[in-house]
Amino acid sequence: MNTRYQFIVFNKAKTGYSIQTVIESLAKELNISPEKLAQSLAKKPLVLKQNLTKKEALRYKQFAEKIGIFYKIIADSSTHQNSVIEAEDMAASTNADKMSCPKCGTVQDKAEQCSNCGVYIRLVAA
């Protein structure tokens, strides 16, 4: 199995670079607004690209070096795991559409009021 790589950038410029300039260069490359990029980078490191081959990852590395941003390359073998997680999430959200009445126990679609005994769920639920 070929290892895939994630390319992650941080809200930090290398010595000799200003973070504003770095964000502007990156925003230009990504074709998004520098303000938006600065906002999301301030919150957490940004996964710039996923599922890269080693060659592609090295190309991003060169780019990051050039514009002077802090970056990290992570070997990613979890592509398959991700699709499993998505499937589990879908099952969970299907269940979340159902409820059982806290008074009479009737399983039904989520609603304010029980379709069987007519009790208001939020008034009797703990």
Ligand SMILES: [Zn+2]
């Ligand atoms: Zn009921």
